[in-house]
Amino acid sequence: xxxxxxxAPQKLYAARxxxxxxxxxxxxxxxxxxxxxxxxxxxxxxxxxxxxRGPGLPDQAILIDMAHRRFYFFWIEIxxxxxxxxxGLLIMAGLGLFLFTSALGRVWCGYACxxxxxxxxFILVERWVEGDRNARIRLYRQKWNAHKAxxxxxxxxxxxxxxxxxxxxWVFYFADAPTLLxxxxxxxxxxxxxxxxxxxxxxxxxxxxFMREQVCTYMCPxxxxxxxxxDEDTMTVVYREWRGEPxxxxxxxxxxxxxxxxxxxxCVAVCPMGIDIRDxxxxxxxxxxLCIDACDEMMDKVGKxxxxxxxxxxxxxxxxxxxxxxxxxWKHLFRPRTLMYFTLWAAVGVALLVALFIRPDIQVNITPVxxxxxxxxxxxxxxxxxxxxxxxxxxxxxxxxxxxxxxxDDSEFDLEIQGIDGHIVTAPADSTHSVRVYLNAKPDSPxxxxxxxNVRLWIEDMKTGERTSVDTIFNGKS
Amino acid sequence: xxxxxxxxxxxxxxxxxxxxxxxxxxTPMPRWWVWTFYLTIIxxxxxxxxxxxxxxxxxxxxxxxxxxSRADVAAEIAAVxxxxxxxxxxxxxxxLSKIASDPEVGAYAINGGHAVFQTFCIQCHGSGAEGNKGFxxxxxxxxxxxxxxxxxxxxxKHGIRSEDDDDTRLSDMPVFGDDYLSDEEIASAAQFVxxxxxxxxxxxxxxxxxxxxxxxCAACHGEDAKGGREVGAPNLTDNIxxxxxxxxxxxxxxxxxxHGVMPAWSVDGKLSEAQIRQVAVYVHELGGGx
Numbered sequence: 030x031x032x033x034x035x036x037a038p039q040k041l042y043a044a045r046x047x048x049x050x051x052x053x054x055x056x057x058x059x060x061x062x063x064x065x066x067x068x069x070x071x072x073x074x075x076x077x078x079x080x081x082r083g084p085g086l087p088d089q090a091i092l093i094d095m096a097h098r099r100f101y102f103f104w105i106e107i108x109x110x111x112x113x114x115x116x117g118l119l120i121m122a123g124l125g126l127f128l129f130t131s132a133l134g135r136v137w138c139g140y141a142c143x144x145x146x147x148x149x150x151f152i153l154v155e156r157w158v159e160g161d162r163n164a165r166i167r168l169y170r171q172k173w174n175a176h177k178a179x180x181x182x183x184x185x186x187x188x189x190x191x192x193x194x195x196x197x198x199w200v201f202y203f204a205d206a207p208t209l210l211x212x213x214x215x216x217x218x219x220x221x222x223x224x225x226x227x228x229x230x231x232x233x234x235x236x237x238x239f240m241r242e243q244v245c246t247y248m249c250p251x252x253x254x255x256x257x258x259x260d261e262d263t264m265t266v267v268y269r270e271w272r273g274e275p276x277x278x279x280x281x282x283x284x285x286x287x288x289x290x291x292x293x294x295x296c297v298a299v300c301p302m303g304i305d306i307r308d309x310x311x312x313x314x315x316x317x318x319l320c321i322d323a324c325d326e327m328m329d330k331v332g333k334x335x336x337x338x339x340x341x342x343x344x345x346x347x348x349x350x351x352x353x354x355x356x357x358x359w360k361h362l363f364r365p366r367t368l369m370y371f372t373l374w375a376a377v378g379v380a381l382l383v384a385l386f387i388r389p390d391i392q393v394n395i396t397p398v399x400x401x402x403x404x405x406x407x408x409x410x411x412x413x414x415x416x417x418x419x420x421x422x423x424x425x426x427x428x429x430x431x432x433x434x435x436x437x438d439d440s441e442f443d444l445e446i447q448g449i450d451g452h453i454v455t456a457p458a459d460s461t462h463s464v465r466v467y468l469n470a471k472p473d474s475p476x477x478x479x480x481x482x483n484v485r486l487w488i489e490d491m492k493t494g495e496r497t498s499v500d501t502i503f504n505g506k507s
Numbered sequence: 508x509x510x511x512x513x514x515x516x517x518x519x520x521x522x523x524x525x526x527x528x529x530x531x532x533x534t535p536m537p538r539w540w541v542w543t544f545y546l547t548i549i550x551x552x553x554x555x556x557x558x559x560x561x562x563x564x565x566x567x568x569x570x571x572x573x574x575x576s577r578a579d580v581a582a583e584i585a586a587v588x589x590x591x592x593x594x595x596x597x598x599x600x601x602x603l604s605k606i607a608s609d610p611e612v613g614a615y616a617i618n619g620g621h622a623v624f625q626t627f628c629i630q631c632h633g634s635g636a637e638g639n640k641g642f643x644x645x646x647x648x649x650x651x652x653x654x655x656x657x658x659x660x661x662x663x664k665h666g667i668r669s670e671d672d673d674d675t676r677l678s679d680m681p682v683f684g685d686d687y688l689s690d691e692e693i694a695s696a697a698q699f700v701x702x703x704x705x706x707x708x709x710x711x712x713x714x715x716x717x718x719x720x721x722x723x724c725a726a727c728h729g730e731d732a733k734g735g736r737e738v739g740a741p742n743l744t745d746n747i748x749x750x751x752x753x754x755x756x757x758x759x760x761x762x763x764x765x766h767g768v769m770p771a772w773s774v775d776g777k778l779s780e781a782q783i784r785q786v787a788v789y790v791h792e793l794g795g796g797x
Contacts, residue, residue, distance in 0.1 A: 398635070400633075400634060400635030400637065401633075401635050401637035401644075401646070404637070404644070404646040404647050404794070404795075405647060405746060405747065406647050406648050406649075406746075406747075406795075407647065407648050407649040407742065407745035407746060407747050408745065408746070409746045412646075412647075412794065414646075414794065445794075447792060447794065448607065448608065448792065465794075467794055472746075
C-alpha cells in the first residue's frame with residue numbers, strides 16, 4: 030500500500046497491478062496442494078457417490094432434492110422441518126472459523142477458501158501453459174502476436190473447461206447426477222440447471238482467472254470480520270524484521286553488519302496477493318505461507334537459519350526483540366479464547382449428533398380447525414375438527430392407528446376420520462399424509478361443556494408398534 | 508526500515524470544495540463504470556420502445572413486443588381450464604357418490620368445491636360453513652332438504668324458493684299470526700315446541716299446544732315433529748335451530764313464518780355443472796354428509 034505517499038493526491042480507482050506468482054516448493058506449498066486435491070476431489074466427486082436406500086428412494090449419497098424437499102447425506106435423511114440440523118451445521122461452521130481464526134489467523138483464506146483453491150488451480154494452469162513468473166511477465170508485456178494469442182487462448186480454454194466443470198458439479202448435487210448429465214448433454218435438462226452452470230462458469234472463470242486477489246481485497250467481507258477474532262496470541266505470517274533488517278543483497282564489505290534478509294525478493298515473487306510481507310502485516314495478506322517456503326529455501330541456500338518469515342504471534346515480537354526465545358506454539362494455541370470456541374463448537378456438534386440419533390421415524394402434527402370453534406350436532410354432541418399430518422419416514426407404506434384421550438379426565442374421545450371407516454390411516458412411504466379428524470364429545474359430557482379440554486392424540490404404527498403423540502385442545506360449549 | 512520509493516501518481520484536480528480540510532477531488536469515474544452507465548441509458552430507451560411504457564389518457568403505449576400482463580393472466584387461466592377440462596368431464600359423467608373417493612378426481616373435486624364455496628357460498632353460510640341465523644350450518648348432521656350427496660346437489664343446482672328456477676325446492680309455511688291462530692294458540696304451540704327438545708315449559712300450555720300442533724303443524728313437521736325433508740320442514744326435536752330455539756324466536760317464527768331463499772346456481776350459468784358437482788361433494792365431505 031502506498032502509505033508513505035501522502036503528499037501526492039491519489040487516484041481513487043487505481044488500475045490493477047497484475048500479479049505473477051512464482052512457483053515455490055516447501056512444507057506449506059505441499060499442505061496447500063493436498064488441501065486442493067482433497068477439497069476439489071470432494072466437490073467434483075461428491076455427487077457421483079452412490080448409496081442404496083431401497084426402492085423408490087434416490088441412490089445418490091449426497092443429494093439436495095428440492096422438488097421433494099429432502100436432503101440426503103449417506104444414511105441421513107433430513108426433512109424440511111428438521112432444518113435445524115442445517116442451521117446447526119452452519120453454526121458449527123461459523124464457530125469453527127472463529128476457532129481457527131483466533132488460533133491461526135486467516136488460515137481459512139490461505140488454505141481452504143474456494144477463491145484461493147480455484148485461483149491456485151488457475152495459476153497452475155497458467156504456469157503450465159505460459160511458464161513461470163519471468164516468462165509470464167515477458168509474455169504479458171510483449172505485443173500481441175500469434176504466439177501470445179495461442180498461449181493465452183490455450184490458457185483461457187483450459188480455464189473455461191475447469192469453470193464449466195465447476196458449475197456442472199454444482200447442479201449434480203440437486204438431481205440424480207448420471208441422469209442429469211445425460212439430460213445436460215442432450216439439451217433436455219431444465220433451464221435452471223443451464224442457468225446455474227452458466228452463472229457459476231462465469232464467476233469461476235472471472236474470479237479465478239482475472240479478479241483473483243481483488244476478490245479477497247475488495248469484495249470479501251470475511252477478512253474484515255476476521256480482524257475481530259485475532260488477538261496478540263494469534264499465529265500469523267510475520268517477517269522477523271528485527272532479525273532481517275537492515276537488508277542487503279550485495280556481498281558484505283569488511284566490518285559491515287547487516288540483517289539476515291538478503292533482499293532476494295523471493296517472498297514477493299511468490300506472493301499471490303502481490304504484496305511484500307516485509308512491510309508488515311497488511312490487509313491483503315491471506316496467510317498462505319508461500320513466502321515462508323520461499324524464504325526458507327533461500328535461507329537454506331545462503332546457510333542461515335530458517336524462519337526469517339514464519340508463523341509467530343504478536344506478543345512474541347517483544348520477547349524476540351529482547352533476545353529471548355518465543356513462547357511455545359501450543360501455549361498460543363491453547364488459551365481461554367480458543368478453548369471456549371472449541372467447547373461451543375463441540376457442544377453444538379454433540380447436540381446435533383444426539384438429536385440425530387434420537388429422532389423418531391414417525392411424527393405427527395395437528396392443527397385444530399377453528400372456523401368454527403366447535404360444531405353442535407343434532408343430538409347435542411360437540412364436535413371439534415382437526416387437520417392431522419402424519420410424517421412417515423419409513424421407506425414403506427405404513428398403517429397408523431389413531432386414538433384420542435382427554436388429559437383432564439382420562440376419558441376417550443369418539444374419533445372419526447374423514448372419508449375413512451375406522452381409525453386406521455394408511456400413509457405412503459417417505460411422505461407426509463394429511464387427514465381430517467373429528468373428535469366428538471357426548472352431550473353433557475365434561476369435554477362437551479368445558480371451555481377447554483387438553484387432548485392427546487396418539488398414533489401407533491400397526492407394524493412396528495412405534496407410538497408417538499401430539500397434544501391439542503378440545504373446545505366445548507361453555 | 509528501508510522501503511522502495513512508491514511511484515508518484517499524477518495529481519487529480521480538485522473541485523475546490525473543502526470541508527474541515529477534507530478536499531473533494533474531481534477524480535474521473537472508472538471507465539467500466541461510465542460504460543455501464545451509458546448501457547443503462549441505452550437499455551432504458553430500448554425498454555421504452557419494446558414494452559408498454561408511456562401512460563396515455565386511456566391505457567399506455569403498447570410497445571413493440573406487445574406485452575400485456577392482463578393477457579398473460581388470461582392465458583394462464585385458459586391453460587388451467589384446458590388442463591382441468593378432462594377432469595371436469597369425468598366428474599360430470601360420474602355418479603355423485605363415487606366422486607369423493609375417486610383417486611383421480613376426488614381431491615380435485617373437493618379442492619375445486621372449496622374454491623367455489625369460498626367464492627359464492629361464504630357470504631351466507633360463513634367462511635367455515637358454520638352458517639348464520641337463517642343460513643344453515645353445513646358442518647352438522649341436521650339437514651332441511653336432505654344431506655345425501657344427491658340432495659345437496661339438487662339444492663345447489665335449483666336453489667330454495669328461487670324465482671328463477673321452476674324445479675326449485677319450494678314450500679310455504681303459513682303466516683299463522685295473520686288469521687289462522689290466535690295469540691293464545693301461538694303461545695301454547697310455542698311452549699309445546701320447546702317441550703319437544705326437552706326444555707322447561709309451562710306444562711298446561713304445552714299440553715294445549717300439542718293440540719294446536721296436531722291440527723296445524725304436523726302436516727309438514729310430522730306427527731312426531733321430526734320434520735319433513737320433502738318440504739324442507741325442520742326437525743323440531745333436536746338441538747339445532749336455524750333461526751333460534753328460544754321462546755321469543757319460536758313465537759316469532761310461528762307468527763310471521765320463515766321463507767329462507769337460496770339462489771339456483773345452475774340458472775344463467777352462474778356455476779357450471781362441474782362446479783355444482785364439486786361444491787356438492789365439498790359440502791358433503793364437511794363432516795355432516797349422509
